[in-house]
Amino acid sequence: METKTKKFKRDILNWYNNNKRDYSWRETNDPWKILLLETISQQTQLDRADIYFKLFIEEFPNPATMASSSLKKVLILWSGLGYNNRAKRLYESSKILSKNGFDELYPNFEVLPGVGPYTNNAILSFAYGEKVITRDVNVDRVFSRYFGLNDVENFVHNNKKPLLNGVSSRDLNQAIMDFGSMICKTKNPLCSTCVLEKNCEKNIVKIKKTQETFSGSNRELRGALLKLLLNENVASLETIQKNLKTDKVKLLKAVGTLEKDGLITIKKNNLVEINS
Ligand code: SF4
Incomplete structure (x- = not known):
């Protein structure tokens, strides 16, 4: 009998093949591009992040070009994205990477300022093809709702093999991220038209808004x-x-x-x- 994990992978990858969003960085395995994109796209919608990504990659095609530039120039290009300390950490990372490349840091990119477990796994999955799950809020929400989980971390830890067996981790991770932001959204998930609906536990928890109001902050x-x-x-x-x-x-x-x-x-x- 087909397991729930197998059904999940089959249905979400089918959905992804027909609905994936096309971005210039989607197929890249250049770790610098992935680091840039992941830094820019934190708390930023992908369409907007894509515009900034193109500006940054044109100006700084590799870590050395950013490292030899100035923090001020990076901050000017970053204008409008907010959370300026992310730009500073990116700049500091470029300094490190201009001396020690990604291959030398592999697989521990968390030594770079601002790189946490999520970005580390994104680089491992998208640049190195490693069998890892890139857990962000979208991914956790989809897993939690579909499999009816309270503890996603434990689930992913115990099910890494069946989840990633026979599939590209890049495709699966990107599929879940896209699905989480387009279908299984935080507010008003599109359950009535969802291709996963038949096997989903619909473990939908109401989320309290805790983020600080931007105006006047x-x-x-x-x-x-x-x-x-x-x-x-x-x-x-x-x-x-x-x-x-x-x-x-x-x-x-x-x-x-x-x-x-x-x-x-x-x-x-x-x-x-x-x-x-
Ligand atoms: S049925 Fe609803 S809760 Fe379940 S995966 Fe689809 S959108 Fe999410």
Whole structure:
């Protein structure tokens, strides 16, 4: 009898063959392109990430070109994506990679700043064809709902072999990611037209919204402050406060966290400078 895992793989891969989204990086096995894409696409929709990916790969086709550039240039190209410390970590990674290539770091890419288990597995799967599951929120949601799980980590750990047996890990991982964002969505999953519906446990848990509201947040202020400094290079706290129309306590918090992330430097006379 066909197991539930086999049915899952068959149905989701069939769906993927007919519905996969075409992106320039989809078929690449260049680990630099994969690192770039995975860094850019965190908390960013794929269509938007694709636009930035093309800009970045044109400017920085390999780690050495980014490493020999400046942090400021990377941040300018990154403008609009938010979470600027990701750009900084990418820049730091390029410095490491220009000395030690991916093959030398293989299989432990987590030594690179900003690379966690997900990106590590994405590089292993998409660049090296390793039999690993790239678990992100989309993938966890699909597994949890379809197989009726509370503990996805344990499930993946125990079922790695049957899940990946006889299939390309790249195809399976990309299929589940696409399926999670297009069909088995966080809110309002499309169960009535879903090709997995017949065998799905529909373990749908209502998710509480915990994310900080962007408007008026420290994140918003950090983004505005960095944008101002990318234009001005250096500005006084007074000028920044006036330009951004914010109160001093919020401004000092934003300045403090940006300095802690290594994106700016607070100098004498209340001057703030962007790091280059
Ligand atoms: S039936 Fe619904 S919950 Fe199950 S996989 Fe399809 S969309 Fe997700």
